[in-house]
Amino acid sequence: MWRSIASNALTLFIVLLVVAAGILAWGREEYTGPGPLTDAICFRVERGASLSSVSRALEAQGAVSDARIFRIGADYSDKAQLLKFGSYLIPPGASMVDVLASLTEGGQSTCGREVNFRIGVNSADVILRELDAATNRYVEVVKFDPAVEALPQVYVDVVAESDLRFRVTLAEGVTSWQVVEALKRADFLSGEVAAVPPEGSLAPDSYEVDKGADRAALLARMTAAQEQILAALWASRADGLPYASPEEALIMASIVEKETGVAEERRQVASVFVNRLERGMRLQTDPTVIYGVTMGQGVLGRGIRQSELRRATPYNTYVIDGMPPTPIANPGRLSIEAALNPDSTDYIFFVADGTGGHAFAVTLEEHNANVARWREIERTRGQDGQTGVQGE
Known part of the structure; x- marks a missing residue:
């Protein structure tokens, strides 16, 4: 009899172990396997929210299949107290492991x-x-x-x-x-x-x-x-540039920045001004004249007057030799790169071409032809102004 009872107890124990192992395996698969989300959601963790309330909200929104398993996994991994308030993007199929990592390890507010x-x-x-x-x-x-x-x-x-x-x-x-x-x-x-x-x-x-x-x-x-x-771009600058310091390169970069909004033109524009400096020519660039009028405090909002082109200011490059004493704006990385690694060209003139870019020229004859085309575009558009013509 006792042998029979012991045998039955052993059998029951083995069955319970098998069931427990099955439950553990199922729980592990639920915790680490793909989650139930079919579409991404933006999940918000309120400040001071408990693991219990967060797990229930995750289950209600379909982000996890079982709130209890999520809580057990968080406790087992010692992350139950690490929830961060904020809004978090939970992608489709995210496992409970992934969801927990998003709410405890990632930066605050990945969506919202x-x-x-x-x-x-x-x-x-x-x-x-x-x-x-x-x-x-x-x-x-x-x-x-x-x-x-x-x-x-x-x-x-x-x-x-x-x-x-x-x-x-x-x-x-x-x-x-x-x-x-x-x-x-x-x-x-x-x-x-x-x-x-x-x-x-x-x-x-x-x-x-x-x-x-x-x-x-x-x-x-x-x-x-x-x-x-x-500092980084100065260290990788081209040889033979006419700048005595990084500060002078920054001045040139600011001029390039204000002269063109076309990224592909920046190095060409920089080459024009480098060529002029090397030949002892004046830069003759309108944005510097404008800065001499406004001193950077707002936009001019009109064309440049002839009197302003003739007015002697430290920034009027139609009057002064070389570059102005300071930058005329805050240039971006690409313009600084262009100033420090300009294209190798013979261009010394450029003028607006009506497309948002510029037509470049080596000789004054070529430049005058480009200017004539630009003036015709201005007349067609009913405009009348100096801006856009460089090196007349």
Whole structure:
């Protein structure tokens, strides 16, 4: 009898072990295998949320198959207390392991809403965007110019969200004064700016910032970035350039930046000005004249007057020899590269060609023919102005 009882108990024990092993194997497969999501979702973890509430929300939204297994896996891997508040993109088929890693190991807020404060040459605007989880692309919610428009209600409603991301984007060719004045209108930044940074010293780029970030500290980041770019590109510059220092190269880069918006032309434009310097010619470039009038404080908003072309200023390259004393804007990396590695050409003239680019010439005769074509384009368009003609 006792032998029979022992045998039955052993059998039951073995069955229980097999069942337990099966449950463990099933749980492991559920935890590490592909998840149930068929479409990506943007999952939000509230500040202070518990693992229990997060796991239930994940199950309710179809991101995990079983909230209990998710909690057990988080406890077993010692990540139960590492949840980070924010919004996170969970892709289709993500395993529980992947989901847990997103919520505990990744950077805060990989999806959700983002405010991008863009500082351009002619204006600054704020764009509120939201990530469409299905396409993994941002969709514009609202755009406005804080200098002339009241804050839209949709912006006011979401700007207090704890996981809302912020960034400041500088366009190539903005002046330091424009940057400072625009940053004053960024309501998500704090602090005063004691002085406008030197012209050309800020790197055009997109900078992610925290809400309440200090404006002066942000400008310091931009300055450090430009210093690193200039130092690296100066070290790999072409031989024989007519620059005595990196600062002179930065001046040339700013002129190239303001002369063309066509990326493929930058090295050609740089070659024109290098050739002029080497031949002892004046640069004769309109953007420097404009800077001498505005000193970078806004845009001119009209054509250059003949009196301004004749006026003696440190920036009027129709009057002075060589380059102006400072950059005339903040150039981007590509313009700095062009200034330090210009194309090898014989060009000494260029003029707008009506397509957004320029026609280049070696001789004055060729240049005059290009100018005549540009003047005809201007007449056809009903325009009348000096801008666009270089080296007349």
